[in-house]
Amino acid sequence: MQEGIQPKKWSCESRNNSYCNSSNQQICGGWQENSKKGDFLKAERAAKSAGMSKQNYTIMHLDLASLDSVRQFVDRYKRSGRPLDVLVCNAAVYQPTAKEPSFTAEGFELSVGTNHLGHFLLSRLLLDDLKQSDYPSKRLIIVGSITGNTNTLAGNVPPKANLGDLRGLAGGLNGLNSSTMIDGGEFDGAKAYKDSKVCNMLTMQEFHRRFHEESGITFASLYPGCIATTGLFREHIPLFRLLFPPFQKYIIKGFVSEDEAGKRLAQVVSDPSLTKSGVYWSWNQNSASFENQLSPEASDEEKARKIWELSEKLVGLA
């Protein structure tokens, strides 16, 4: 990012009252730098390529790397008077080659600040809107990852996710009076992403424990598969970006297309058979969904509770 240029993210809210943030082909979003209109059009293009007609979506500004932006987005959404039936938290940043940490507007390490704290505040502020919706199958969904699960082969590729005793999170992840990493260790961009995904999966379970019974909302996370062609890998070295898709396709045989991943996400959002709350969905080789096991850390209730409480303080809710 160039100095003085503030990224501005755009999200899309469709008329069936679900809201999501992403720019993959199934869901739309985009970004804008300063007021360059051309970048805003990214969201428009994504909606168009997904075949959404103009009256069925609204594009709204949201930068998850700024808590102010999250609050402004929520205010605008609430003022719009629209009900909220489903909230999908799909955005993520991944900085596998970063040598130095980057930071959100409030000074949190960027990956955990965006992927976890941004989504945490968004979900918390919109929870009441979900509760108030009279839609019979209300859902709050977050995209997790196999890479945060150390009970899998992929989750054992170093650096492994590990939240430790949360001392870095407790200190604010700012690199000044605390580490930029949740476990208090040295900055590692790939690990920060994996740690953020563990937080995402733990957060959904904590939402489930706190609010499912009283609200009937389905809280779930998912691993849509390895979608080696998405923008997530934009900061990886060019050779990796070139070789990773064929490696996944022909050697690992774990390649999932963006279309297929979008269908999987759509299933978790709207399929009547996937309404179980507090679970983590995955798909087998035949693209059949199943409830997957999380790693011990990604299902640690005590850690989930502590992350919830620390995150509340960091985002100004406690």
Ligand SMILES: NC(=O)c1ccc[n+]([C@@H]2O[C@H](COP(=O)([O-])OP(=O)(O)OC[C@H]3O[C@@H](n4cnc5c(N)ncnc54)[C@H](OP(=O)(O)O)[C@@H]3O)[C@@H](O)[C@H]2O)c1
């Ligand atoms: N690709 C995979 O193999 C894989 C595997 C497991 C899980 N996932 C998860 O799937 C989800 C979607 O990732 P993807 O693979 O589709 O990658 P992607 O194409 O890069 O999508 C990520 C989205 O997040 C948005 N975003 C980034 N920073 C943001 C911010 N500060 N505010 C608002 N939006 C922001 C990006 O917007 P811009 O493009 O406009 O910057 C982009 O639309 C992520 O949660 C990821 O962790 C992906």
